[in-house]
Amino acid sequence: MADSKPLLSRDGDPMAAEALLRDVFGIVVDEIIWKGTSASEKCHYSIKKGAAFLGLGTDSVRVVKADERGKMIPEDLERQISLAEAEGAVPFLVIATSGTTVLGAFDPLEAIADVCQRHGLWMHVDAAWGGSVLLSQTHRHLLDGIQRADSVAWNPHKLLTAGLQCSALLLQDTSNLLKHCHGSQASYLFQQDKFYDVALDTGDKVVQCGRRVDCLKLWLMWKAQGGQGLECRIDQAFALTRYLVKEMKKREGFELVMEPEFVNVCFWFVPPSLRGKQESPDYSERLAKVAPVLKERMVKEGSMMIGYQPHGTKGNFFRMVVANPALTRADMDFLLNELERLGQDL
């Protein structure tokens, strides 16, 4: 915390910052990320799960509006903070997202950091999906402002394709905060009378007890590929995404949900029987049924795996995520051809 502003409790009573930080940082290790009080409506479901988990309750999470591209609207964040304060609550934490799950949206971090600074709030960035973009000189501008965050969560097991699980929590704090939050000084496991510097023992800093040395995967990969090698992967993923979108636009049966700014390509496959029927009243309803059928067919054929989901008022659409560094243009062409083949009778 930049200052010692008290934090939010469920009933509005200020609690000591330390006690709640203990909770807030309790759950940040690995995949679970606590994201109350304010987070955008496109944020990851783990936010509410974390709130339930830590005993704060899902009601203490305020949802901030996102624009049509899925980016948090800083003006609404400001508004939600005022509303919370008017209700007697004490906001303490803002969660921005760099790379939302479905649309791949990047929240405007500079503007959000301004709001956090003005109100003395802890700024956490969920960069689980988009954090790897920082390795690319060309694309890292998407995360401008992340250097102002108090904490950042990043999953190298996502875009960098490290083996599951490989998750990092990065903190501005240099006072060994995790140790202060989580250390339980179990003397039968974390002996203090060792012959080396016990500050190197990280076991007592984390939530779990027995766990794999997940950071080794990242270290090995980074050593093997170098910063430049990893940068190439990111740039190639962006380039291949652009190629896929360009090819998609040349074909009749594909409709983009929006122009991607990241490597999430969200689109509908419009089968022959629905083409040109955009004006018919049951178009959306019928279109939403296409993706599950195609998914079933591709799974049964064993040819591809592309996720689909509904999103807000939009019915089921595919979300092709271009991340695997082994992907080529030929794979993108195959994807389009295969969808046309699988859906030609629909």
Next chain:
Amino acid sequence: MADSKPLLSRDGDPMAAEALLRDVFGIVVDEIIWKGTSASEKCHYSIKKGAAFLGLGTDSVRVVKADERGKMIPEDLERQISLAEAEGAVPFLVIATSGTTVLGAFDPLEAIADVCQRHGLWMHVDAAWGGSVLLSQTHRHLLDGIQRADSVAWNPHKLLTAGLQCSALLLQDTSNLLKHCHGSQASYLFQQDKFYDVALDTGDKVVQCGRRVDCLKLWLMWKAQGGQGLECRIDQAFALTRYLVKEMKKREGFELVMEPEFVNVCFWFVPPSLRGKQESPDYSERLAKVAPVLKERMVKEGSMMIGYQPHGTKGNFFRMVVANPALTRADMDFLLNELERLGQDL
């Protein structure tokens, strides 16, 4: 819960059972196990960590006395429940341990189950370490009464030596409790319109989002070794433990902390300069400094790795855990010879 008895809140107000079970089961997946309100003084440190984590606070954990072998004393459990009730608290959960970390003690589960039944309390057994003993017809009596538990935590990555991490939570409940507790129905990840039975999708039941398929390791190992193969591993570990203890007793420089009933062999190595000095006032203090020195030497030589720790009023002693199925009698002999060699000048 056997009945709908209200659960404990920090300030003694009864809360709906569902709300708290949500928390209680929130954290049971993988290594973290919540173990309030009552647990023995020899229980794992994750109990208090879990209490802090879930927002219940460590003060809501009551520590039950253990006997000199590290086993929970059921009479003291009964007493702690009465004390808690007298203070206006509402106990809801008892955690027994089958195989404590240091001494390898098994709590008397039948007697604990009787107490839980009498008071309508949820009985959880932390069998992370000792649960694998159930696979042995010869030794499973150590866990008599576990069939009466409401929930059991078991780590096949410990005694069965499955790769880290492989943890199971077993429930009496058959109503899909974890789904009810954890399900967050994130429609963008857990689609309901799939072509197969979505009850097979377990992702929404657990705390984490992206995670490895840890259960596969157990399944593969069980398929490869069979029940009998795994039983052999357990029986062999017990047999090798007995061999080690027998050989230890033949030698001058080894003092057992207690006769092991499991595969934890707790002992001091008494170096030549301390032998026969048991009566000297600084004996314990000097003995406690031996294990760290020997540990440093074995690590630097790269010959062995044996853990040590203090425990209660007892100074540092070694804890040899005989679990690896590749261990032989020759390894046990090596261990004893090596300790004598490394400690001959002390």
